[in-house]
Amino acid sequence: MKLTLKIWRQKNAKAKGEIVEYPLDGIEEDMSFLEMLDVLNEGLINKGDLPVSFDHDCREGICGSCSLYINGEAHGPDRGVPTCQLHMRMFKDGDTIYIEPFRAKAFPVIKDLVVDRSAFDRIQHAGGFVSINTSGKPTDANAIPIPKHDADRAFDAATCIGCGACVASCKNSSAMLFVSAKVSQYALLPQGKVEAADRVLNMVAQMDAEGFGNCTNTGACEVECPKGISLENIARMNREYLSASLKG
Amino acid sequence: MAKSALLKSSIAKKVAMALSGLFLILFLAQHFFINSTSVFSPDTFNSISHFMGNNPLVQFVIQPILIVGVIFHFVMGFVLDFKNRSARPINYIKNNGAANSSWASRNMIVSGAVVLAFILLHFYDFWVPEMVYKYVEVNPLNETRYFAELTHKFVSPVRTGIYCVSFLLLSLHLWHGFNSSFQSVGFNNKYSRSLHTLGYAFAIVVPFGFIFIALFHHFNH
Numbered sequence: 001m002k003l004t005l006k007i008w009r010q011k012n013a014k015a016k017g018e019i020v021e022y023p024l025d026g027i028e029e030d031m032s033f034l035e036m037l038d039v040l041n042e043g044l045i046n047k048g049d050l051p052v053s054f055d056h057d058c059r060e061g062i063c064g065s066c067s068l069y070i071n072g073e074a075h076g077p078d079r080g081v082p083t084c085q086l087h088m089r090m091f092k093d094g095d096t097i098y099i100e101p102f103r104a105k106a107f108p109v110i111k112d113l114v115v116d117r118s119a120f121d122r123i124q125h126a127g128g129f130v131s132i133n134t135s136g137k138p139t140d141a142n143a144i145p146i147p148k149h150d151a152d153r154a155f156d157a158a159t160c161i162g163c164g165a166c167v168a169s170c171k172n173s174s175a176m177l178f179v180s181a182k183v184s185q186y187a188l189l190p191q192g193k194v195e196a197a198d199r200v201l202n203m204v205a206q207m208d209a210e211g212f213g214n215c216t217n218t219g220a221c222e223v224e225c226p227k228g229i230s231l232e233n234i235a236r237m238n239r240e241y242l243s244a245s246l247k248g
Numbered sequence: 249m250a251k252s253a254l255l256k257s258s259i260a261k262k263v264a265m266a267l268s269g270l271f272l273i274l275f276l277a278q279h280f281f282i283n284s285t286s287v288f289s290p291d292t293f294n295s296i297s298h299f300m301g302n303n304p305l306v307q308f309v310i311q312p313i314l315i316v317g318v319i320f321h322f323v324m325g326f327v328l329d330f331k332n333r334s335a336r337p338i339n340y341i342k343n344n345g346a347a348n349s350s351w352a353s354r355n356m357i358v359s360g361a362v363v364l365a366f367i368l369l370h371f372y373d374f375w376v377p378e379m380v381y382k383y384v385e386v387n388p389l390n391e392t393r394y395f396a397e398l399t400h401k402f403v404s405p406v407r408t409g410i411y412c413v414s415f416l417l418l419s420l421h422l423w424h425g426f427n428s429s430f431q432s433v434g435f436n437n438k439y440s441r442s443l444h445t446l447g448y449a450f451a452i453v454v455p456f457g458f459i460f461i462a463l464f465h466h467f468n469h
Contacts, residue, residue, distance in 0.1 A: 072344030235436030
């Protein structure tokens with residue numbers, strides 16, 4: 001495949017970035033998108049140019065490290081996969097592909113296509129956990145009966161890998177799908193119910209403090225989420241939040 | 249949680265926006281019901297209009313609440329839109345919004361601004377003359393004037409056209425807004441699918457019903 005890549009290049013967080021065009025040949029449709037970028041970077045290094053920086057780690061769709069806004073969509077045109085599992089067969093020979101970093105005030109660009117997503121970590125620190133005493137003889141979690149329906153929904157919410165595609169896709173840069181998945185995965189389980197009120201209040205307060213926008217229910221986040229996190233979680237978070245606020 | 253923190257929170261604003269929207273949907277439904285009587289029976293339209301225009305509960309309790317609701321919904325809409333835009337200071341060079349969301353959902357501020365402009369025109373057309381008639385000039389009660397006042401406004405093809413275009417934008421606003429309101433207040437369950445159907449039906453029937461009423465009076469009077 002022969003491609004024209006238009007990639008956002010930015011030296012550092014303070015530099016003014018720009019789109020730079022790279023012609024690329026010899027790409028096979030079985031390659032992953034990140035392997036295609038590896039080929040580009042090898043060529044750049046061989047020419048003595050700086051390679052394009054981008055986030056990646058496991059390359060098997062579970063770590064949430066990869067990002068990229070590809071041809072106007074977070075993680076590109078495929079559905080239910082992050083960028084590392086996007087394959088070049090989704091593109092045609094001769095295509096021009098725009099590659100930009102995830103954009104949000106709360107996700108500042110560090111370099112090229114790498115953005116700082118530590119805002120998600122701070123939201124998690126604010127309440128995305130259960131406090132369990134592990135000393136002595138803790139009760140085995142498996143000994144607590146949990147309705148199958150609740151367990152399934154909690155697990156679905158827990159599949160969120162925190163990649164930030166929801167923020168990147170949302171026209172408002174809202175993080176509500178991410179936060180609601182984390183709120184839901186605990187709120188649905190008995191172990192998480194104990195701290196549910198504090199959790200939702202603290203996580204939403206941190207989300208607002210980070211400068212994310214507000215959800216207007218366009219549903220773009222759900223469509224672009226590589227793990228198919230449902231909007232049901234946002235409705236649940238809204239209920240949890242209102243209930244916790246009214247309880248005082 | 250401190251009340252001030254609650255009022256500042258993104259979710260509280262979203263819920264307030266949704267509740268004011270649902271209130272305006274109720275108002276729209278009753279307005280549509282009253283206007284539709286003008287097609288079938290001018291006398292019924294006159295009677296209901298006279299009741300709405302002179303009942304103290306409607307005039308001095310419900311009407312002020314409605315005006316506050318309208319102002320709140322629009323002001324909050326613009327405030328939230330400004331905040332949301334500032335959450336992404338640098339936009340994408342290539343963005344394919346149509347791949348994951350409807351035009352109506354992405355452009356609520358556009359459809360909302362058109363509806364706001366329409367409401368201002370509508371106030372100028374009907375509400376302001378009504379207030380002047382009743383409270384400035386203090387004219388005697390006339391139970392049969394309403395139908396003639398309504399049809400008189402739809403003589404102009406330009407005004408009728410503006411009304412029709414505004415209703416199209418209202419339809420788009422409701423297409424997203426009706427169901428979005430329920431999602432915002434946390435309603436997402438096994439009944440949501442039926443509710444979505446109701447929402448889409450409302451977004452079509454009411455605005456297009458208003459268009460029909462406007463065209464009906466334009467071509468018949």
